[in-house]
Amino acid sequence: MKKNTTYSRTRAQESTDAIQRLFVTMRHLFNRGFYKPMGVSGETLREALLTLSPEIYGSIAQDKVELDGLLYVIDRLPEGIEECRYINLTSDEGYSDTHFTPIIPPKRRRNCYRIDAEQMNIEITRGRSEIYDILTHLTFLFIESHKIMKQVLINEQGDVNRDWQKLEVAVLQTENLTKDEREIALSHTANILGRTFKEVSGVYAKFSSADKPERFLDIIYWLGKLALDEILHENKRTVTFSSVLRETLGQHIHGEQWADSIKAVLHTQGLLKRPIHIISANMHSVQNSLYAPETLKTKLKGQNKLQIFEELSANSKHRDTVAKVATKEGMTFIKDKSGTNIDVQIFDTAKYSSGDYATKIKNLDDADKPVIVVMDYAFGEQAYETMDELLKPYKSNDDTAIYLNVSSISIMGKAGILTGGKGDIMIPSS
Secondary structure (H helix, E strand, O other): OOOOOOOOOOHHHHHHHHHHHHHHHHHHHHHHOEEOOOOHHHHHHHHHHHHHOOHHHOOOOOOOOOHHHHHHHHOOOOOOHHHOOEEEEEOOOOHHHOOOOOEOOOOOOOOEEEOOOOEEEEEOOOOHHHHHHHHHHHHHHHHHHHHHHHHHEOOOOOOEOHHHHHHHHHHHOOOOOOHHHHHHHHHHHHHHHOOOHHHHHHHHHHHOOOOOOOHHHHHHHHHHHHHHHHHHHOOOOEEEEOHHHHHHOOOOHHHHHHHHHHHHHHHHOOOOOOOEEEEEOOOOHHHHHHHHHHHOOOOOOOOOHHHHHHHHHHOHHHHHHHHHHHHHOOEEEEOOOOOOOOOEEEEEHHHOOOOHHHHHOOOOOHHHOOEEEEEOOOOOOHHHHHHHHHOOOEEOOOOOEEOOOEEEEEEOOHHHHOOOOOOOOOOOOO
């Protein structure tokens, strides 16, 4: 008798399928121009994210509200976004020249603008990867908001439980909460979130800021309130993509401006024909490696390089000292003004006068001494755009093309160990 064979998909196969659905759905929604995350148009996105359940989103697939994931997302989205029903993704469309004050998330360098009480605009200057990043974070945020709604809504008439009523009173009062009032509010919030009082109290301070000490309570309240409005009054939150963004995405506008500004500095300093080594890294690694051991050898006498670097991480005065020496000995810092949010350092080693590395290049003519271009980390597909533009010939004022003498390109960090092509998606294999 033939046995029936059943096949079950592995976790890796499910994740692969979920990522592909996320990718296709996001591109479709972008081309469409708008969607409602908790409506029918956002359903595929929600289902795929719940299937994938990324580690950064913790217990997204469970009934209890995920606190660490919420903190992760809030740090990467503009302050106040939980209060906004309309979220508009735009290109750089001139808001920097208006009365609107840019809001920059702590963990993502992007300009955002609160247009009014209901609308938040987020500028996209890093390409599709930035859109995918924002949409997944928003999807997580809205899924969590509906968890809150389900915990507090009693019936279809809109009655809410006592915990929600108490939280609302605490959030909407104009005076600062006393310690007792705060603990009472946190107790009710813990019931709403399906978490212990200890868990909620522990995460409370991580959300707080100097001007908004009760920000955690505010976030929970507004997430729940807008979710209640969606269910009771059909006031769906909406994400839109501006027509200018859809027209200009992928045209390397910001990458070209960024690259031109760097090559202009290299040209002005007469460095274009020198051997150029491009490194994608943070703004302190190369600088500290070149200058810190020699600069701090007296102050940190007897310490090895690793100990010196550890001391630099903890002492801002030492970092300032190293930066000043670096500036005197060939380092040029280029603050980004193109919108890519990628700062750059240029190191002219011909001006590097002391230290271990100086002895290694002392026999080279100045014309042969390396120029190190350190660019801050790009974001996703932005890496291709910026590198593609940087490697193009520089056109001088007389329109003559000057080719760069690029000797090497190095990618530091996790991205440096990956292999793939433009537009590839990382998919787990186990």
